[in-house]
Amino acid sequence: MSDFQRSFLKAKLANLPLEPPMPRNAPPPHLSMFDEAEEDAALGYDAFRGEVPSSPINDDSSSASSASSTSTIRPGLFTRPELPKRKSTTFEPLAWSSYFSQKLYLHSPSTDCTYHAYITPPLPSGPLFVTHHGAGSSGLSFALLASSIRSLLPSAGILSFDARGHGETKTTKDEDLSLSTLSGDLVSIVNLCRVRCGWDKIPDLILVGHSLGGAVVAEVAKSFALGERVLGYAVLDVVEGSAIDALQSMQTYLSTRPLGFSSMAQGIEWHTRSRTIRNQTSARISVPALLIEAEPASPKPWRWRTDLGATQPFWEGWFVGLSKKFLEARGGKLLVLAGTDRLDRELMIGQMQGKYQLLVLPEVGHFVHEDAPEKCASAVSLLYS
Structure with a gap:
Protein backbone atom coordinates (compact mmCIF):
# COMPACT_ATOMS: atom_id res chain seq x y z
CA MET A 1 0.00 0.00 0.00
CA SER A 2 1.42 3.42 -1.00
CA ASP A 3 1.82 6.32 1.45
CA PHE A 4 -0.83 8.27 -0.48
CA GLN A 5 -3.40 5.43 -0.17
CA ARG A 6 -2.62 5.02 3.52
CA SER A 7 -3.13 8.74 4.24
CA PHE A 8 -6.39 8.77 2.27
CA LEU A 9 -7.84 5.79 4.20
CA LYS A 10 -6.85 7.27 7.59
CA ALA A 11 -8.64 10.52 6.76
CA LYS A 12 -11.79 8.63 5.78
CA LEU A 13 -11.76 6.35 8.83
CA ALA A 14 -11.35 9.28 11.21
CA ASN A 15 -14.78 10.61 10.22
CA LEU A 16 -16.60 7.31 10.81
CA PRO A 17 -18.39 6.53 14.14
CA LEU A 18 -16.57 4.20 16.52
CA GLU A 19 -19.30 1.53 16.14
CA PRO A 20 -21.66 1.14 13.20
CA PRO A 21 -25.29 1.86 14.12
CA MET A 22 -27.62 -1.12 14.40
CA PRO A 23 -30.19 -1.14 11.55
CA ARG A 24 -33.70 -0.42 12.78
CA ASN A 25 -35.12 -3.63 11.41
CA ALA A 26 -32.20 -5.81 12.45
CA PRO A 27 -33.35 -9.23 13.62
CA PRO A 28 -32.86 -10.09 17.31
CA PRO A 29 -29.78 -12.15 18.14
CA HIS A 30 -31.66 -15.45 18.28
CA LEU A 31 -32.97 -14.90 14.72
CA SER A 32 -29.61 -13.93 13.27
CA MET A 33 -28.70 -15.42 9.90
CA PHE A 34 -25.29 -16.27 11.34
CA ASP A 35 -24.74 -19.27 13.50
CA GLU A 36 -22.17 -19.02 16.25
CA ALA A 37 -19.32 -20.31 14.11
CA GLU A 38 -20.10 -17.94 11.24
CA GLU A 39 -20.25 -15.03 13.65
CA ASP A 40 -16.82 -15.93 15.01
CA ALA A 41 -15.46 -16.08 11.48
CA ALA A 42 -16.97 -12.70 10.63
CA LEU A 43 -15.27 -11.23 13.70
CA GLY A 44 -11.97 -12.88 12.81
CA TYR A 45 -12.10 -14.78 16.11
CA ASP A 46 -10.58 -18.20 16.60
CA ALA A 47 -13.10 -19.97 18.83
CA PHE A 48 -10.86 -22.98 19.43
CA ARG A 49 -7.81 -21.01 20.57
CA GLY A 50 -9.53 -18.02 22.16
CA GLU A 51 -7.50 -15.42 20.30
CA VAL A 52 -7.77 -13.10 17.31
CA PRO A 53 -5.50 -14.05 14.40
CA SER A 54 -2.84 -11.51 13.44
CA SER A 55 -3.42 -9.29 10.41
CA PRO A 56 -2.09 -10.52 7.07
CA ILE A 57 -0.79 -7.00 6.38
CA ASN A 58 2.71 -6.68 7.75
CA ASP A 59 3.49 -2.96 7.51
CA ASP A 60 3.97 -1.14 10.82
CA SER A 61 0.87 1.08 10.80
CA SER A 62 -1.47 -1.74 9.87
CA SER A 63 -0.02 -3.96 12.58
CA ALA A 64 -0.47 -1.21 15.17
CA SER A 65 -4.05 -0.64 14.08
CA SER A 66 -4.78 -4.36 14.31
CA ALA A 67 -3.19 -4.60 17.76
CA SER A 68 -5.22 -1.71 19.13
CA SER A 69 -8.46 -3.13 17.79
CA THR A 70 -8.01 -6.41 19.68
CA SER A 71 -8.32 -4.58 22.99
CA THR A 72 -12.03 -4.07 22.35
CA ILE A 73 -12.62 -7.82 21.92
CA ARG A 74 -12.94 -9.78 25.14
CA PRO A 75 -12.00 -13.40 24.54
CA GLY A 76 -14.11 -14.49 27.51
CA LEU A 77 -17.17 -13.02 25.83
CA PHE A 78 -16.88 -15.28 22.82
CA THR A 79 -15.17 -18.34 24.28
CA ARG A 80 -17.48 -21.32 24.21
CA PRO A 81 -17.95 -23.15 27.52
CA GLU A 82 -15.89 -26.28 27.95
CA LEU A 83 -17.67 -29.53 27.27
CA PRO A 84 -18.44 -31.50 30.44
CA LYS A 85 -15.78 -34.05 31.23
CA ARG A 86 -16.74 -37.64 30.59
CA LYS A 87 -17.33 -39.73 33.67
CA SER A 88 -14.57 -42.07 34.64
CA THR A 89 -14.92 -45.53 33.10
CA THR A 90 -12.51 -47.27 35.43
CA PHE A 91 -13.78 -50.41 37.09
CA GLU A 92 -10.95 -50.98 39.54
CA PRO A 93 -12.01 -51.89 43.10
CA LEU A 94 -12.10 -49.31 45.88
CA ALA A 95 -10.89 -50.08 49.41
Missing part, protein backbone atom coordinates in the same frame (compact mmCIF):
# COMPACT_ATOMS: atom_id res chain seq x y z
CA TRP A 96 -13.38 -50.54 52.27
CA SER A 97 -11.12 -48.50 54.60
CA SER A 98 -12.35 -45.23 53.09
CA TYR A 99 -15.86 -45.93 54.39
CA PHE A 100 -15.43 -47.77 57.71
CA SER A 101 -12.84 -47.28 60.43
CA GLN A 102 -12.17 -50.99 61.01
CA LYS A 103 -13.32 -54.50 60.30
CA LEU A 104 -13.95 -57.17 62.90
CA TYR A 105 -14.04 -60.95 63.11
CA LEU A 106 -16.54 -61.67 65.89
CA HIS A 107 -16.25 -65.23 67.15
CA SER A 108 -19.05 -66.89 69.08
CA PRO A 109 -17.69 -69.76 71.23
CA SER A 110 -21.16 -71.15 71.87
CA THR A 111 -21.92 -71.68 68.17
CA ASP A 112 -18.37 -71.75 66.77
CA CYS A 113 -19.34 -69.08 64.25
CA THR A 114 -17.12 -66.20 63.14
CA TYR A 115 -18.97 -63.18 61.81
CA HIS A 116 -17.19 -60.69 59.59
CA ALA A 117 -18.25 -57.07 60.01
CA TYR A 118 -17.27 -53.51 59.10
CA ILE A 119 -17.72 -50.86 61.76
CA THR A 120 -17.32 -47.20 62.55
CA PRO A 121 -18.09 -47.00 66.30
CA PRO A 122 -20.49 -44.30 67.51
CA LEU A 123 -19.55 -41.55 69.91
CA PRO A 124 -20.84 -42.11 73.48
CA SER A 125 -23.98 -40.09 72.77
CA GLY A 126 -24.59 -41.37 69.24
CA PRO A 127 -26.78 -44.14 67.81
CA LEU A 128 -25.57 -47.28 66.06
CA PHE A 129 -27.02 -48.06 62.63
CA VAL A 130 -26.99 -51.83 62.07
CA THR A 131 -27.39 -52.91 58.46
CA HIS A 132 -28.31 -56.25 56.90
CA HIS A 133 -27.77 -56.81 53.18
CA GLY A 134 -29.86 -58.77 50.72
CA ALA A 135 -29.32 -62.29 49.37
CA GLY A 136 -26.07 -62.61 47.44
CA SER A 137 -24.72 -59.27 48.61
CA SER A 138 -22.37 -58.29 51.48
CA GLY A 139 -21.80 -55.75 54.23
CA LEU A 140 -19.98 -53.46 51.79
CA SER A 141 -23.29 -52.86 50.04
CA PHE A 142 -23.85 -50.15 52.66
CA ALA A 143 -20.46 -48.40 52.34
CA LEU A 144 -21.69 -45.23 50.64
CA LEU A 145 -24.80 -45.12 52.83
CA ALA A 146 -22.54 -45.32 55.90
CA SER A 147 -20.51 -42.31 54.75
CA SER A 148 -23.66 -40.33 53.98
CA ILE A 149 -25.17 -41.09 57.39
CA ARG A 150 -21.97 -40.02 59.12
CA SER A 151 -21.93 -36.74 57.22
CA LEU A 152 -25.45 -36.01 58.54
CA LEU A 153 -24.95 -37.47 62.04
CA PRO A 154 -21.24 -37.25 62.96
CA SER A 155 -21.88 -38.93 66.32
CA ALA A 156 -23.47 -42.00 64.72
CA GLY A 157 -21.82 -45.38 64.29
CA ILE A 158 -22.35 -47.95 61.53
CA LEU A 159 -22.17 -51.73 61.89
CA SER A 160 -22.46 -53.58 58.58
CA PHE A 161 -21.80 -57.33 58.53
CA ASP A 162 -21.71 -60.25 56.11
CA ALA A 163 -24.59 -62.65 56.68
CA ARG A 164 -23.82 -66.36 56.97
CA GLY A 165 -23.07 -67.89 53.60
CA HIS A 166 -21.89 -64.48 52.35
CA GLY A 167 -18.64 -62.56 52.30
CA GLU A 168 -16.07 -63.63 54.88
CA THR A 169 -18.48 -64.84 57.57
CA LYS A 170 -17.92 -68.51 58.46
CA THR A 171 -20.45 -70.60 60.38
CA THR A 172 -20.97 -74.25 61.08
CA LYS A 173 -24.08 -74.20 58.88
CA ASP A 174 -23.53 -71.65 56.09
CA GLU A 175 -26.33 -73.29 54.11
CA ASP A 176 -28.94 -72.53 56.81
CA LEU A 177 -30.43 -69.25 55.63
CA SER A 178 -33.79 -69.54 57.34
CA LEU A 179 -35.29 -66.32 58.65
CA SER A 180 -35.06 -67.44 62.29
CA THR A 181 -31.36 -68.29 61.92
CA LEU A 182 -30.50 -65.01 60.20
CA SER A 183 -32.43 -63.04 62.82
CA GLY A 184 -30.58 -64.84 65.60
CA ASP A 185 -27.28 -64.02 63.89
CA LEU A 186 -28.09 -60.29 63.86
CA VAL A 187 -28.83 -60.30 67.59
CA SER A 188 -25.65 -62.29 68.31
CA ILE A 189 -23.52 -59.90 66.23
CA VAL A 190 -24.79 -56.84 68.11
CA ASN A 191 -24.05 -58.47 71.47
CA LEU A 192 -20.61 -59.69 70.36
CA CYS A 193 -19.81 -56.22 69.08
CA ARG A 194 -20.75 -54.69 72.45
CA VAL A 195 -18.26 -56.96 74.18
CA ARG A 196 -15.52 -56.41 71.60
CA CYS A 197 -15.88 -52.62 71.68
CA GLY A 198 -16.13 -52.50 75.49
CA TRP A 199 -19.51 -50.78 75.65
CA ASP A 200 -21.31 -50.85 79.01
CA LYS A 201 -24.57 -51.30 77.19
CA ILE A 202 -25.83 -51.56 73.62
CA PRO A 203 -26.21 -48.09 72.06
CA ASP A 204 -29.50 -46.85 70.69
CA LEU A 205 -30.11 -48.83 67.52
CA ILE A 206 -31.50 -48.10 64.07
CA LEU A 207 -31.89 -51.29 62.01
CA VAL A 208 -31.62 -51.03 58.23
CA GLY A 209 -32.26 -53.97 55.92
CA HIS A 210 -32.29 -54.32 52.14
CA SER A 211 -34.44 -56.96 50.42
CA LEU A 212 -33.88 -60.17 52.44
CA GLY A 213 -32.24 -57.94 55.06
CA GLY A 214 -35.48 -55.99 55.33
CA ALA A 215 -37.29 -59.17 56.31
CA VAL A 216 -34.60 -59.89 58.91
CA VAL A 217 -34.73 -56.47 60.60
CA ALA A 218 -38.56 -56.56 60.65
CA GLU A 219 -38.37 -59.98 62.34
CA VAL A 220 -35.87 -58.73 64.94
CA ALA A 221 -37.89 -55.59 65.63
CA LYS A 222 -41.15 -57.55 65.95
CA SER A 223 -39.60 -60.18 68.26
CA PHE A 224 -38.26 -57.45 70.56
CA ALA A 225 -35.04 -59.51 70.81
CA LEU A 226 -32.95 -56.36 71.28
CA GLY A 227 -35.47 -54.76 73.60
CA GLU A 228 -36.00 -51.04 73.81
CA ARG A 229 -32.59 -50.29 72.32
CA VAL A 230 -34.23 -50.39 68.87
CA LEU A 231 -35.52 -46.87 68.19
CA GLY A 232 -36.59 -47.58 64.63
CA TYR A 233 -35.99 -49.63 61.51
CA ALA A 234 -35.90 -49.11 57.76
CA VAL A 235 -36.83 -51.65 55.09
CA LEU A 236 -35.34 -51.02 51.66
CA ASP A 237 -37.15 -52.08 48.49
CA VAL A 238 -38.93 -55.20 49.65
CA VAL A 239 -42.66 -55.72 50.07
CA GLU A 240 -44.32 -59.03 50.90
CA GLY A 241 -46.71 -59.25 47.97
CA SER A 242 -44.37 -58.21 45.17
CA ALA A 243 -41.45 -60.14 46.65
CA ILE A 244 -43.41 -63.40 46.66
CA ASP A 245 -44.61 -62.73 43.12
CA ALA A 246 -41.03 -62.08 41.98
CA LEU A 247 -39.87 -65.44 43.31
CA GLN A 248 -41.59 -67.11 40.35
CA SER A 249 -39.06 -65.58 37.96
CA MET A 250 -36.00 -65.70 40.21
CA GLN A 251 -34.49 -68.83 38.66
CA THR A 252 -34.96 -67.31 35.20
CA TYR A 253 -33.07 -64.22 36.33
CA LEU A 254 -30.26 -66.28 37.85
CA SER A 255 -29.85 -68.21 34.59
CA THR A 256 -29.11 -64.94 32.76
CA ARG A 257 -26.18 -64.01 35.01
CA PRO A 258 -22.64 -64.84 33.85
CA LEU A 259 -21.17 -67.90 35.55
CA GLY A 260 -17.88 -66.10 36.02
CA PHE A 261 -15.63 -63.22 34.98
CA SER A 262 -12.13 -62.98 33.57
CA SER A 263 -11.18 -60.32 36.12
CA MET A 264 -12.57 -58.45 39.10
CA ALA A 265 -12.85 -55.32 36.95
CA GLN A 266 -15.02 -57.21 34.46
CA GLY A 267 -17.33 -58.28 37.29
CA ILE A 268 -17.71 -54.67 38.40
CA GLU A 269 -18.32 -53.59 34.81
CA TRP A 270 -21.06 -56.19 34.36
CA HIS A 271 -22.92 -54.91 37.41
CA THR A 272 -22.88 -51.34 36.10
CA ARG A 273 -23.53 -52.14 32.42
CA SER A 274 -26.45 -54.40 33.33
CA ARG A 275 -27.82 -51.65 35.61
CA THR A 276 -27.86 -54.08 38.52
CA ILE A 277 -26.03 -51.37 40.46
CA ARG A 278 -26.41 -47.97 38.83
CA ASN A 279 -23.89 -46.14 40.97
CA GLN A 280 -20.45 -46.99 39.58
CA THR A 281 -18.63 -45.86 42.73
CA SER A 282 -20.73 -48.13 44.91
CA ALA A 283 -20.20 -51.04 42.52
CA ARG A 284 -16.42 -50.59 42.78
CA ILE A 285 -16.73 -50.93 46.57
CA SER A 286 -19.35 -53.65 46.97
CA VAL A 287 -18.86 -56.04 44.04
CA PRO A 288 -15.37 -57.32 45.03
CA ALA A 289 -16.91 -58.95 48.12
CA LEU A 290 -19.35 -60.86 45.90
CA LEU A 291 -16.70 -62.68 43.89
CA ILE A 292 -13.87 -65.09 44.68
CA GLU A 293 -11.08 -66.42 42.48
CA ALA A 294 -12.28 -70.00 42.62
CA GLU A 295 -10.61 -71.44 39.49
CA PRO A 296 -7.30 -69.66 38.78
CA ALA A 297 -6.59 -71.78 35.67
CA SER A 298 -9.99 -71.04 34.11
CA PRO A 299 -10.52 -68.28 31.48
CA LYS A 300 -13.12 -66.90 33.89
CA PRO A 301 -11.70 -67.63 37.34
CA TRP A 302 -13.79 -65.12 39.31
CA ARG A 303 -16.99 -66.82 40.49
CA TRP A 304 -19.89 -65.92 42.76
CA ARG A 305 -19.21 -66.43 46.47
CA THR A 306 -22.85 -67.27 47.19
CA ASP A 307 -24.89 -69.76 45.20
CA LEU A 308 -28.24 -67.97 45.17
CA GLY A 309 -29.96 -70.88 43.45
CA ALA A 310 -29.21 -73.08 46.46
CA THR A 311 -31.13 -70.70 48.75
CA GLN A 312 -34.45 -71.38 47.00
CA PRO A 313 -35.92 -73.52 49.83
CA PHE A 314 -35.87 -70.43 52.08
CA TRP A 315 -37.27 -67.84 49.69
CA GLU A 316 -40.93 -67.97 50.62
CA GLY A 317 -40.20 -68.17 54.35
CA TRP A 318 -38.26 -64.91 54.15
CA PHE A 319 -41.21 -62.84 53.03
CA VAL A 320 -44.46 -64.44 54.23
CA GLY A 321 -45.96 -62.18 56.92
CA LEU A 322 -43.43 -59.39 56.28
CA SER A 323 -45.99 -56.58 55.91
CA LYS A 324 -47.73 -57.43 59.17
CA LYS A 325 -44.46 -57.63 61.12
CA PHE A 326 -43.26 -54.37 59.62
CA LEU A 327 -46.45 -52.55 60.65
CA GLU A 328 -46.78 -54.10 64.14
CA ALA A 329 -43.20 -53.90 65.44
CA ARG A 330 -42.30 -51.13 67.89
CA GLY A 331 -40.32 -48.08 66.86
CA GLY A 332 -40.20 -45.65 63.99
CA LYS A 333 -40.80 -47.23 60.61
CA LEU A 334 -39.44 -46.27 57.17
CA LEU A 335 -40.07 -47.99 53.86
CA VAL A 336 -37.92 -46.98 50.86
CA LEU A 337 -39.07 -48.21 47.46
CA ALA A 338 -37.99 -47.84 43.85
CA GLY A 339 -41.65 -47.50 42.76
CA THR A 340 -45.13 -47.26 44.26
CA ASP A 341 -46.22 -50.31 42.25
CA ARG A 342 -44.41 -52.41 44.85
CA LEU A 343 -46.89 -51.54 47.62
CA ASP A 344 -49.27 -54.34 48.56
CA ARG A 345 -52.78 -53.80 49.98
CA GLU A 346 -51.79 -54.07 53.65
CA LEU A 347 -49.02 -51.51 53.29
CA MET A 348 -51.22 -49.15 51.25
CA ILE A 349 -53.75 -49.10 54.08
CA GLY A 350 -51.02 -48.63 56.66
CA GLN A 351 -49.51 -45.77 54.69
CA MET A 352 -52.88 -43.99 54.47
CA GLN A 353 -53.25 -44.42 58.24
CA GLY A 354 -49.84 -42.83 58.80
CA LYS A 355 -48.30 -45.90 60.44
CA TYR A 356 -44.94 -45.48 58.71
CA GLN A 357 -42.93 -43.11 56.53
CA LEU A 358 -42.66 -43.88 52.83
CA LEU A 359 -39.92 -42.71 50.47
CA VAL A 360 -40.20 -43.50 46.75
CA LEU A 361 -37.14 -43.13 44.52
CA PRO A 362 -38.34 -43.94 40.98
CA GLU A 363 -34.99 -43.05 39.40
CA VAL A 364 -33.09 -45.92 41.04
CA GLY A 365 -32.98 -49.69 40.76
CA HIS A 366 -33.44 -52.44 43.32
CA PHE A 367 -30.26 -51.46 45.19
CA VAL A 368 -31.77 -48.15 46.29
CA HIS A 369 -29.17 -47.52 49.00
CA GLU A 370 -26.31 -48.00 46.55
CA ASP A 371 -27.86 -46.01 43.71
CA ALA A 372 -28.99 -43.05 45.85
CA PRO A 373 -27.06 -43.21 49.15
CA GLU A 374 -27.49 -39.53 50.05
CA LYS A 375 -31.27 -39.60 49.68
CA CYS A 376 -31.56 -42.84 51.61
CA ALA A 377 -29.30 -41.50 54.36
CA SER A 378 -31.41 -38.36 54.72
CA ALA A 379 -34.52 -40.47 55.27
CA VAL A 380 -32.91 -43.09 57.50
CA SER A 381 -31.29 -40.43 59.71
CA LEU A 382 -34.74 -39.07 60.58
CA LEU A 383 -35.44 -42.28 62.52
CA TYR A 384 -33.03 -40.91 65.11
CA SER A 385 -34.71 -37.75 66.35
